[in-house]
Amino acid sequence: MLLRVTYTGIYINLAFLILSTLFPITEFCFTMAAVLSNVELGLKETSSPATVPNHPQARLMFYLNCMCSVLSMDDSSPSLDDLRDYRNYSDLSNSQVDELLVLCVLLSPDVLLNKCIFLNEEMCRNSCNKFFELSAVSNQMLVTDSVLIGGQRRRVQNIMTFKESFLRAYYIEPMDFYSQRLRRIASSSRRSSCIVL
Numbered sequence: 001m002l003l004r005v006t007y008t009g010i011y012i013n014l015a016f017l018i019l020s021t022l023f024p025i026t027e028f029c030f031t032m033a034a035v036l037s038n039v040e041l042g043l044k045e046t047s048s049p050a051t052v053p054n055h056p057q058a059r060l061m062f063y064l065n066c067m068c069s070v071l072s073m074d075d076s077s078p079s080l081d082d083l084r085d086y087r088n089y090s091d092l093s094n095s096q097v098d099e100l101l102v103l104c105v106l107l108s109p110d111v112l113l114n115k116c117i118f119l120n121e122e123m124c125r126n127s128c129n130k131f132f133e134l135s136a137v138s139n140q141m142l143v144t145d146s147v148l149i150g151g152q153r154r155r156v157q158n159i160m161t162f163k164e165s166f167l168r169a170y171y172i173e174p175m176d177f178y179s180q181r182l183r184r185i186a187s188s189s190r191r192s193s194c195i196v197l
Contacts, residue, residue: 013084016067052086069158105175120161132159
């Protein structure tokens with residue numbers, strides 16, 4: 001089953017526009033995929049419980065935190081740590097919120113779906129999402145071992161399974177809430193990337 005996320009077409013175009021100004025070569029590349037058969041392996045769950053404040057900004061920060069965990073982005077930078085600290089969502093400056101939105105566009109579910117994140121309600125059981133060690137995945141999932149984002153290769157450290165409710169609560173609804181701000185970011189990126197001869 002293919003999951004299409006409402007609104008993400010706009011966000012993907014926005015991401016490429018913004019990234020083209022930030023990085024000279026912007027590409028998404030998934031390499032070294034492995035098909036894991038139907039053999040049941042002992043799944044090693046690496047999830048931990050989380051309580052996320054009910055605010056669109058906090059929910060996007062939680063989404064970013066999940067994607068950073070999947071893509072082995074734990075070592076990136078102190079500023080990324082601030083963007084992932086969803087418990088302290090109100091501490092972000094306006095420019096940090098813009099960075100958060102751009103990163104969430106860059107790490108859109110449409111880009112990562114069926115590569116390192118999977119819609120699988122059964123594996124989630126009573127949670128809206130679960131993390132599993134990459135070496136222990138089964139059930140005929142195609143798993144990518146690395147992703148090239150903005151010129152940097154990121155190793156897929158874990159996979160995340162999720163329910164549709166996770167996607168709706170932590171990505172679609174918050175991105176919809178910030179849709180006008182995303183248009184403003186895209187508009188200012190276009191203006192700043194224009195060269196007048």
